[in-house]
Amino acid sequence: MKQMPTPNSPLKIGTRGSPLALAQAYETRSRLMAAFGLPEDAFEIVVIKTTGDKVLDRPLKEIGGKGLFTKEIEEAMLSGAIDIAVHSMKDMPVLQPDGLILDTYLPREDVRDAFVSFDFEKIGDLPEGTVVGSSSLRRRAQLANRRPDLQLVEFRGNVQTRMKKLEEGVAAATFLAMAGLNRLGMSHVAKSCIEVDEMLPAVAQGAIGIERRIDDKICEELIAAIHDTPTGHRLAAERAFLGRLDGSCETPIGGLAVLEGDQLWLRGEILRPDGSEAISGERRGPIADAAALGTDLADELLGQAPQDFFCWR
């Protein structure tokens, strides 16, 4: 058993209040309890409502992109109201506000997207013209690219809301991250798992990150005990890729790194939002070069993209 550094007691863990966010905060707490032999009451889970949680009636891109689900949580950390924050890494910008750092990750869950439908087993079984629901820019573009014959509709909300929409016939199929379903104990909702070469996941999909104040040495030492190094290497490559591509407007991007011994294999894809064009590539290299693999692959894809591929260029 590790000796625990002496943090504030109880240690305040900030999180959003959605069922998935809470499950991720509980998993973080359990891992810290196990690492240091601590009781549950050494921790306090602090639920923070973010702008993204408050505004439910408008598409996310209208309310204003980045930091929608994180701003209030990061402010709470900077003010000292919470000590650490637990996030889905795929929702996190590559850069954090001054004073905060996000470099500690739990072991990654299944990275794949789930195919969810009552009537069909997989994408390939969907008849021409079938209505599919998704509000993910990436999933919409990837589906439109592979199956331009399908019809796409917006589909926001938690798992329960989306299942209800399927029941009501608003759409015949939708997608969810396997990681979220597994963490909620709802993997039965997935009709099938979509392999990554059919639909490349979002950068960092399935990874949980723990954010802290950069000058908080005690929390740094504390959460280092539950950091998963392989996940760290994979996200270093994927987030460098995303960082290089990220512009002033939303672009559908997929990216996934896997470890092959001491080598990383990074695949990446960028698409036009309407799916009319996709550009993809891959890189292999040593773990030590993770970030360079990401930026190099991004530069390669950017080099192949026509001027109007990104709306800000």
Ligand SMILES: NCc1[nH]cc(CCC(=O)O)c1CC(=O)O
């Ligand atoms: N954008 C919402 C979001 N952020 C993280 C997950 C799932 C869990 C994960 O990928 O870590 C989801 C839901 C989904 O895409 O189905």
